[in-house]
Amino acid sequence: MKNIMKWMTACCMVGFSIGFYSCNKEYVDLEYKGNIDLNQLNLVQARAVWNGAECNLNVPELRYDPEKTPENYSYSLSTALYQERVAGQDNTVDLIIDTDSLNTAIAKSSEGGLYAKYADVELLPEEFYQLSSDKLTLLAGNIFSEEATLLMFSQNLVDYIQKEVKQSKTYVLPIRIVNSTSYQINSKVNTLMYFVTATYVKEEEEGSEYFPVTDVPEIGDAYGETDLKLVWHDEFNGTGVPDLEKWRFEEGFQRNEELQWYSEQNALCEDGALVITGKRQRVENPNYEAGSTDWKKNREYAEYTSSSIVSKYRFRYGTMEVRAKIPTATGAWPAIWTTGGSNDSWCWEWPLGGEIDILEYYLVGGVPSIHANACWGSDTRWSARWDSYNRPLADFTGKDPKWASKYHVWRMDWNDQYIRLYLDGDLMNEIDLNSTSNGTGGLSDWWRGSWRNPFRDAGNDGENFGQQIFLNLAMGGNGGTPDLSKLPMEYHIDYVRVYQKAE
Known part of the structure; x- marks a missing residue:
């Protein structure tokens, strides 16, 4: 989150600096006086955006909108x-x-004029933007230098204003070039400033779907049964x-x-x-081996980071319920899923232990889609x-444009006949357990799961x-x-x- 915010802020600030140092002759004297070194450097940015009439670059106003995620802004320097x-x-x-x-x-903001726009502004915090390089x-033989990219993280800034600041704020990011190795720098055109205004929106009373719930029912129901007892749960009410x-x-x-990674x-x-936060973040791969055919080893770096947690708890039959709000941007693959396993790690290898995808979200033929699946072993290993x-x-956002900004409930009901998967009470998939027996799994080893039904079988003695x-x-x-934005x-x-x- 901090990296994204850094990118957003940096983008906004660059435009402002140009205006402050090079546009308003009432406050800054840029007239030629006969002794200017024609090799003095100047900073070039966003020529297609700046028309020369106004040098201060203002990012479009950022404000909370439950129906739309604000785009991040990227600028080349x-x-x-x-x-x-x-x-x-x-x-x-x-x-x-x-x-x-x-x-x-x-x-100088109290003097008015050019400086009036600096009244009540603050330096953009570094967590709202990211600058790709600290050098140009x-x-x-070239006219322009290699570019650096300034990325400002709009959504993070909007969230910060809505949840923490709770009032509208204008931030500025001033970027300056210094320490030229071969040419003098013209001090009147060496700084860019970006202005970004984030507007606080007082929210009306919204449904509980927007926020975590706190009640924990001790009794559940499935298949018309009401004698289900809460046996394991995590409400994630702690911190850290x-x-x-x-x-x-x-x-x-x-x-x-x-x-x-x-x-x-x-x-x-x-x-x-x-x-769980997915970030653009480079991480060195400690297992890297140049020329390896193993994809986990032939990448010197991972360019993204995220998290995956796995329960130490295992269960058979019953109802599992998860309330979540998922990211739907391109590149996101959130999931709620289970796999069959035991204390004996060499038994029930995937997919012989069975897999249940209560939720997966990813593209099908380029179309963002929500999935509800199950799988088990074929006659080929790892297939x-x-x-x-x-x-x-x-199908969901067409009925509710705010769907992606809300929490939803994914549920699995599992008995010895069926696995049924639901989203907000609507049946997504029903898996008949008469059809889920494994093939050989390429192992032909009953003890390791061949020919057995992972969704009915109790496993081998003592293996949990x-x-x-x-x-x-x-x-x-x-x-x-x-989508980097x-x-x-x-x-x-x-x-x-x-x-x-209850037993």
């Missing part, structure tokens, strides 16, 4: 010589956040990491050649929910037989066989290429509850 001459030699400059210039303008390099007595973290690259740092409990179902996201719960946010893969993305889980018949 570069340097050029005076009058955009061809560089005769290589030159490098540093990019800094020029707080001194901003503070000077704020101090102008190579000999989830309960490690109940969950373990997956680490690193895991499956499906996805893009993210799973890290425990991306899952935290806050405000009554578990929040599954599937009972799959998916429905386009548009059952389904364990996964909550994860994958990135890439079936989810598509992540929507990062970071957040997956909120309010609770996980399992109900079973």
Whole structure:
């Protein structure tokens, strides 16, 4: 979240600096006086946006809208010589956040005029933007330097205004070029400032679907039965990491050649929910081997991070209910799923232990879709037989444009005849357990799960066989290429509850 916010802020600030230093001759004297070095550097930015009449670049107003996610803003920064001459030699400059210039303008705001717009502004906090580089390099023979990118994270800033500040604010980000290695810098055109105004919207009373719930029913129902008792749950009401007595973290690259590196740092409990955050964040792969054919080893870096937690609890039969709010940006692959396992790690390897996808969200033929699936073993090792179902996201957002901003309830009812998967009470898929017996699994080993039914079988003696719960946010893969303008993305889980018949 901090990285995204950094990108957003940086973008907004750059435009303002240009205006302050190079546009208003009433306050800044830029007239030629005969001794200007024609090689003095100037900062070039957003020429297509700036028409010369107004140098202060203002990001479009940001405000909370439950029906629309604000887009992140990205700007390209570069340097050029005076009058955009061809560089005769290589030159490098540093990019800094020029707080001194901003503070000077704020101090002069009472004078009015050009400085009036600095009244009540603040420096944009670094968690709302990200600058791709702190240097610009102008190579000999070129007019413009290589570009750096400033990304401002709109959604994070809007959330901050709505939840923390609770009043409208204007922020400024001043970016300045210094320490030129070959050419002098014109001090009157060396700073860019971005203005961004985030408007607080007082929300009307909204339904409880927007917020975590706090009541925990001790009795559940399924198949018309009302004698189900709460046997295991996590309400995620703490602060910080989830309960490690109940969950373990997956680490690193895991499956499906996805893009993210799973890290425990991306899952935290806050405000009554578990929040899993998917970020654009480079992580060095400690298992890297150049030339390896193993996808987990031939990537020197992961460019994204996220989290996946797995329950230490296993169960057979009953009702499992999860209330969650999922990210729907391109590249997101949130899931609520289970796999069969036991204390004997060499038994019931996937898919012989069975898999139940209570929720998966990813693209089908380029169409964002919500899935409800189950699978079990075929006659080929690591190859599954599937009972799959998916429905386009548009089916839900067409009925409720605010669907993606709300919490929803995913439920699995499981007895010895059927597995039924629901979304907000609507049946998504029904799996007949008469059809879910494994093939050989490529092993032809009954003890390891061949020919057995993972959704009916109690497992081998003493191995504690059952389904364990996964909550994860994958990135890439079936989810598509992540939309950088929507990062970071957040997956909120309010609770996980399992109900079973009292014995």
